Amino acid sequence: MSSHHVIREKQEPALLIANGEACQPELLGQLLEWSPTVVVLDSAIWRVLELGIKVDVLLGDFDRNLDLDTIRAQQYPLDVVHAPDQNKTDLHKGIEYLIERGYPAVNIVWATGRRADHTIANLTDIVRYKDQIRMVILDDYSKVFPLVGRFEKWYAAQTPISLIPVGTVEGVVTEGLTYNLHDESLTLGYRTSSSNEVAEDGFVRIAARTGDLLIMECWD
Structure with a gap:
């Protein structure tokens, strides 16, 4: 359990932090307040740690030789998930991690901005999971989600x-x-x-x- 937990786990959306453009602190704070679980993709971990956010899960292929001992010293307990499949993006892996563990929904931030290829891929790729988990991508200017049913x-x-x-x-x-x-x-x-x-x-x-x-x- 994390210091930001104010509700029971899996009753509210998890928060998945990618490595695109950061959103405003106000938006991030609102999402953290209601997120029982925070998953961070490995490429964003140092940016997240600088903000003092309590992280529950660090996930990725760890191709940047992260100093996991230093990270664990700052974040305890921390679930480190090595996901080396190069046929999937880290965002895919993060969403699949939450699906496998029964989370009903996820809010995704830092998934737009910076590189255009990452933005386009992140926005369009989420449709593949629309029937398995509720997803919303948020930034300072947009809220994006796939149509499911009516x-x-x-x-x-x-x-x-x-x-x-x-x-x-x-x-x-x-x-x-x-x-x-x-x-x-x-x-x-x-x-x-x-x-x-x-x-x-x-x-x-x-x-x-x-x-x-x-x-x-x-x-x-």
Whole structure:
């Protein structure tokens, strides 16, 4: 158990910290307050330790020759998970670790910004796990999560909402947006529903017949 635990383990989303652009301390603090488990990918560990965050799990391929003795001296207890599979990214491994241990949900931070290839891969790759664990990628400007089944949520008017397909998505139907879709197709690189917005205070509903769709709540 970590010093940040304020709830029972696995009742709230775990927190997975990658190695992209750091978010504001306020956002990170809010997520830590409700996270029973903090998993850090190995490339980010020193940045995390500098912030004084209590880490539960350090995971990765450890190809940077980390000084694990020094890390363990600062973080105890610490579960060190060596995941050397080079066919998977460390983010994949972190999500799979949580799935295998029965976590129902995970918030992911520091997964965007810095390198464009990492950002694109992290945002699009999460759809492969959408039926196994609830996932949200957050940064200072966006909240991104895959559509699972039928989505319904109350929003204030003019809240920016973007729908980004991963590949092709068929039969997209929306309600409550300024520009609604009526059984239409979206294809990455050709047609998306970017920079749409909530028409008026009320519920937004989103569904799709086939394919993987990312829902993005964005703000400037």
